[in-house]
Amino acid sequence: PSAMTPSSIHSMINQLRSRGFACHSLSKNQPWILNALQAATQNDAAKMNQFRFPPLEGPIHYDDSKRLAFRALLEVATTCFEGLLVASSSSSSVQDKRQESSLAHENRKRYMGILRQYKERSSSHLFQKNPNEPFDNTIRNPPQPFSSSFFNLFNYNHGSLNAHKDRSLLTVIYSHVPTMIPSPINSAANSTNTKHDNNYSEVRRSALWIKDSNNQWHNADQIIQSDQIVVMVGEDFETSGISSSLGL
Numbered sequence: 001p002s003a004m005t006p007s008s009i010h011s012m013i014n015q016l017r018s019r020g021f022a023c024h025s026l027s028k029n030q031p032w033i034l035n036a037l038q039a040a041t042q043n044d045a046a047k048m049n050q051f052r053f054p055p056l057e058g059p060i061h062y063d064d065s066k067r068l069a070f071r072a073l074l075e076v077a078t079t080c081f082e083g084l085l086v087a088s089s090s091s092s093s094v095q096d097k098r099q100e101s102s103l104a105h106e107n108r109k110r111y112m113g114i115l116r117q118y119k120e121r122s123s124s125h126l127f128q129k130n131p132n133e134p135f136d137n138t139i140r141n142p143p144q145p146f147s148s149s150f151f152n153l154f155n156y157n158h159g160s161l162n163a164h165k166d167r168s169l170l171t172v173i174y175s176h177v178p179t180m181i182p183s184p185i186n187s188a189a190n191s192t193n194t195k196h197d198n199n200y201s202e203v204r205r206s207a208l209w210i211k212d213s214n215n216q217w218h219n220a221d222q223i224i225q226s227d228q229i230v231v232m233v234g235e236d237f238e239t240s241g242i243s244s245s246l247g248l
Contacts, residue, residue, distance in 0.1 A: 004083035012080065012231060013087060017247055020212035022231040023224050024080060024172075033072040034227055040069035041176035044153060051159030052152055062132050070134055070151045071126060073229075077172045078146065080231050082115050084170075088245045104241030111169075111240075118145035166234035173230040175208060177221045 004012075008024070015022035026034050044053070044065050054060040062070070085108055125144060129136040135147040148168075154161070208220040210232065220230050237243055 168234040
């Protein structure tokens with residue numbers, strides 16, 4: 001993956017500390033990532049007549065667009081994860097490296113090794129054995145890098161997620177949030193409601209709300225830009241011992 005700059009790593013960590021998630025700008029040097037995510041959300045997800053892909057029941061079928069979106073999100077996730085690991089190894093919040101927990105040290109070493117494996121293989125190993133399964137989980141020694149990663153597309157016109165806490169190391173989310181579409185409501189009615197000015201109305205069915213460490217909720221969809229992804233750390237990262245060195 002393309003490495004993050006020190007300033008972008010610093011910005012991501014500060015956002016994670018202050019509101020529980022970060023808005024990370026996608027690299028302009030890898031336009032295929034944004035193109036893949038836009039295609040998956042604006043075409044694939046928008047046209048689904050169900051809430052989620054893969055479905056909870058029934059066969060799972062990845063087409064080229066979904067496979068490319070999986071690759072894109074995994075690329076972004078590993079890039080952000082590497083940035084956090086690099087920052088934690090030189091974080092000034094650890095006053096004395098000798099006092100750092102052996103758990104954090106061993107986990108950082110292990111995760112860096114997994115990242116090296118991923119870089120060596122790039123994403124060429126994905127969907128090699130089965131076009132509908134990103135990882136070949138029969139490979140166990142060593143297992144494929146980040147083989148527990150998973151991918152979902154959601155169409156919030158057909159359902160919603162309950163409040164939950166992510167269990168993984170890192171979660172990355174790309175959202176296509178339509179704001180306004182032509183409204184069938186007549187202009188006379190529109191004039192009484194500023195939301196409907198110019199014959200337009202909101203079509204947003206739901207929003208991504210994220211709670212910070214102070215139990216304050218933030219609407220990520222109102223903050224995120226079209227060329228950004230949401231980054232959140234999960235329980236596995238919080239219990240790894242590494243997050244404490246970053247003040248998370």
